Amino acid sequence: MRGGNEPKVARARQLRHVENDAEEKLWHELRGRRLNGFKFVRQLPIGPYFADFACRDANLVVEVDGSQHADQRRDRYRDETMNGNGWSVLRVWHIDVLKDRRSVLDTILAALSGNMTSKIIAPDLKFLPSEQLCKSRRSPSSALRAPSPRERGEGR
Numbered sequence: 001m002r003g004g005n006e007p008k009v010a011r012a013r014q015l016r017h018v019e020n021d022a023e024e025k026l027w028h029e030l031r032g033r034r035l036n037g038f039k040f041v042r043q044l045p046i047g048p049y050f051a052d053f054a055c056r057d058a059n060l061v062v063e064v065d066g067s068q069h070a071d072q073r074r075d076r077y078r079d080e081t082m083n084g085n086g087w088s089v090l091r092v093w094h095i096d097v098l099k100d101r102r103s104v105l106d107t108i109l110a111a112l113s114g115n116m117t118s119k120i121i122a123p124d125l126k127f128l129p130s131e132q133l134c135k136s137r138r139s140p141s142s143a144l145r146a147p148s149p150r151e152r153g154e155g156r
Helices: 006-016 021-033 071-082 094-099 102-114 131-136
Strands: 043-045 049-055 062-065 086-093 120-122 125-128
Touching: 006 086, 021 049, 021 062, 021 094, 021 102, 049 071, 062 094, 062 102, 071 125, 086 102, 086 120, 094 102
Parallel strands: 062 086
Antiparallel strands: 043 049, 049 062, 086 125, 120 125
16 A cells, blocks of 8 residues: 555555454454464455455455444445446354454455355355355365465565
8 A cells, every 4th residue: 555545545544544353353364364374454445445354365355344334335436336347245143253353353264265156145244255256166275375484475
């Protein structure tokens, strides 16, 4: 985001300071490449929206939703916009992050590793793969993985 749109940067910073308890607990698990080496960022601007968490390497957005998001038309448009920008969207419930965080992390890993490739809409989970993800998953050599320390420039 360096050198990006200053109003969006300011808004993203503001949103990072008002995260809820579920987002805070999930961020503790995702930050610093703690989840199998995948790098996540918070409040990434995508179009007119801000993703709660995003993994740029995998083009995956993770949204933590409270009960106010149940069947919201605005969320459907937001998901379509993010999908249209090449992002897969995974929506998990706030209560699940608080009560069963390990299961939420396993679900995020499944999305990152390519074990989730088709649209899922269930009472406790929503996954909308991007069109690009669906196409890339058809070829077996394109499995998503975290970059190695060498690829990140940390090794010789």
